[in-house]
Amino acid sequence: xxxxQEKLQSFFSDFGKGKTMVLSxxxxxxxxxRMMSVVQIDGKFFFQTDRExxxxxxxxxxxxxxxxxxNIQIExxxxxxxxxxxxxxxxxxxxxxxxxxxxAYTSLENERLFSVxxxxxxxxxxxxxxxxxxxxDFLKREYCFREYKGI
Numbered sequence: 001x002x003x004x005q006e007k008l009q010s011f012f013s014d015f016g017k018g019k020t021m022v023l024s025x026x027x028x029x030x031x032x033x034r035m036m037s038v039v040q041i042d043g044k045f046f047f048q049t050d051r052e053x054x055x056x057x058x059x060x061x062x063x064x065x066x067x068x069x070x071n072i073q074i075e076x077x078x079x080x081x082x083x084x085x086x087x088x089x090x091x092x093x094x095x096x097x098x099x100x101x102x103x104a105y106t107s108l109e110n111e112r113l114f115s116v117x118x119x120x121x122x123x124x125x126x127x128x129x130x131x132x133x134x135x136x137d138f139l140k141r142e143y144c145f146r147e148y149k150g151i
Contacts, residue, residue: 007143018038048084076118
């Protein structure tokens, strides 16, 4: 296993199974963001949304998205996977992490499941009082960990 894969496995382990994250989408030059319940399964991120909502039309118009939480920024490409109740792995993870949302929304007819394949991840890490930037470039399969020294 190379450094990229080892560090990526460590990142996903640290990230855990699910988080409430900001999802940013855009269409026609307009960007919008909202909080989403997101689960991570095998290095991909999954969420569900209603076909009638603005974010759904934006996702259909532009598959490039960003997810953000705390010191982590994730850029990725989104894909619609059908109804969330038809994906047992997602259902189980979502129910474990977000039971209230699962109970309220997952079985609704208009709900749709989306996956996000990451293409770039950036995380700020602090060690001995110093800031470091950790990056994962999925297209180049490159990992970088460097001290941030300002401008």
